[in-house]
Amino acid sequence: MARVVVDVMLKPEILDPQGKAVHGAFGRLGFDGVADVRQGKRFEITLDGEATDERVAEIRKAADTLLANPVIEDYTLHVENGQEDAQ
Amino acid sequence: MKIGVVTFPGSLDDADARRAAAVAGAEAVALWHGDADLHGVDAVVLPGGFSYGDYLRAGAISRFAPVMETIITRAGQGMPVLGICNGFQVLCESHLLPGALIKNHHRKFVCKDQALRIENNSTAWTSDYDANHEITIVLKNQDGSFVADEATLDRLEGEGRVVARYLGNPNGSYRDIAGISNERGNVVGLMPHPEHAVETLTGPTTDGLGFFTSVLKAVVAS
Numbered sequence: 001m002a003r004v005v006v007d008v009m010l011k012p013e014i015l016d017p018q019g020k021a022v023h024g025a026f027g028r029l030g031f032d033g034v035a036d037v038r039q040g041k042r043f044e045i046t047l048d049g050e051a052t053d054e055r056v057a058e059i060r061k062a063a064d065t066l067l068a069n070p071v072i073e074d075y076t077l078h079v080e081n082g083q084e085d086a087q
Numbered sequence: 088m089k090i091g092v093v094t095f096p097g098s099l100d101d102a103d104a105r106r107a108a109a110v111a112g113a114e115a116v117a118l119w120h121g122d123a124d125l126h127g128v129d130a131v132v133l134p135g136g137f138s139y140g141d142y143l144r145a146g147a148i149s150r151f152a153p154v155m156e157t158i159i160t161r162a163g164q165g166m167p168v169l170g171i172c173n174g175f176q177v178l179c180e181s182h183l184l185p186g187a188l189i190k191n192h193h194r195k196f197v198c199k200d201q202a203l204r205i206e207n208n209s210t211a212w213t214s215d216y217d218a219n220h221e222i223t224i225v226l227k228n229q230d231g232s233f234v235a236d237e238a239t240l241d242r243l244e245g246e247g248r249v250v251a252r253y254l255g256n257p258n259g260s261y262r263d264i265a266g267i268s269n270e271r272g273n274v275v276g277l278m279p280h281p282e283h284a285v286e287t288l289t290g291p292t293t294d295g296l297g298f299f300t301s302v303l304k305a306v307v308a309s
Contacts, residue, residue: 010189014234015259017190066151069144069180071187072234 002051003080004059008068009040043067051079088303091118091128093158093174095149099136100171100282107282108132111299120152129306130167130211131158133174135227135280145188145230146176155181165309167211167302168274172228175266175276184267184276185243186235191228192259200291201226201279202254203265207247210272211305215297222294225283226257233260233267233278243267250275273305 010016016038023037043063047055060077068075090108092115094101105115116128120138125131139148149155155177162168162183170178178184191197202223205216216222235243240262243249251266258278266277281295 013236014189015192015232017192017194021194066143066147069147069187071179071185072189 001049002047002055004045004047004051004056004077005080006043006045006059006063006067006075006077007040008043008063008073008075009038011072011074014072041067088112088306089114089116089126089128090130090132090299090302091116091125092132092134093118093120093154094134095120095136095138095152095173097137097140098134098173100134100280101136103280104132104134104171104282107285107295107299110285111296111303113299113303118154120149120154123153123157125154125157125161130169130302131161132282133158133168133170133177134282135172135174138173138177141173141230144176144180145173146178146180149173149177150180159183162269162274165271165273167305169212169298169302170274170276171280171282172231172278175278176230178274178276183274184269185239186233186267188230188278189232189234190230191232191257196227196229197231197257198225198227199257200224201257201265203251203279204254205251207250207268207272209247210250210268210275210301212275212298212301213250214304215301220297221254222297223284223292224279224281224295225291226279228258228278231258231260231278233264235261240264246270251277251279 019037019039090113092104108115205220208216253263268275281298284290284295
């Protein structure tokens with residue numbers, strides 16, 4: 001079974017309050033030298049069978065319509081082989 | 088005159104919205120997210136709350152509820168639709184309104200009486216207000232910061248589609264925007280809650296009632 005991974009991030013120009021909160025915690029815990037933290041979302045989508053071009057195109061469509069909001073977010077999509085993934 | 092109020096899983100303010108519609112003199116009709124039938128209503132309110140737990144993004148999953156497919160079609164034909172708070176988020180996710188709503192810039196939930204200026208009193212939901220009418224209604228949200236790119240903001244301002252602006256920005260919304268409309272003026276999204284300010288017993292004012300009386304006139308006029 002193949003897995004498609006979609007990583008969603010807020011566009012650079014959109015303020016990320018959650019990332020800011022995490023960045024603040026870095027400082028309080030003594031992790032210095034961090035200029036900025038941005039928080040995103042990762043979706044791991046397991047397919048029933050092979051990651052054919054058609055199936056991946058379908059997942060891309062799902063990313064465009066549901067997983068990411070193009071007004072405020074960008075996403076990247078890649079296919080992972082199940083075996084390589086096991087760790 | 089029937090105003091439908093949609094209940095999604097996680098809606099909180101549907102009962103108050105129905106009550107506000109009734110106080111204004113309309114027949115309030117409860118609509119269910121899983122039912123695509125609007126049951127003959129003349130206008131629809133998408134209420135506040137945390138539909139589908141705000142999972143993914145606020146309003147992102149609600150936007151694909153069966154009732155929304157009908158509402159999107161009817162809104163395109165001119166039916167008045169008001170999205171309040173979570174309802175505003177659903178309207179943005181539905182692309183009935185531009186922009187998006189993200190977490191408050193200060194990262195805290197905000198709950199307060201909020202002053203606003205009604206800057207467009209020609210929409211289906213604001214005709215009962217005077218030009219630049221200042222009102223105070225309840226604001227309560229987590230994801231209330233309105234954002235859009237500069238070109239979209241300029242277009243909204245240029246076309247008079249900023250319906251309400253905050254007097255004192257409570258959540259980081261770009262250009263102090265509290266509410267916007269579509270080009271036709273039948274679809275309005277508003278972050279603060281007019282339905283909580285229709286009776287002096289429970290609200291800070293009755294300033295919110297105008298949204299509901301306005302739409303009665305808009306429907307009669309059409």
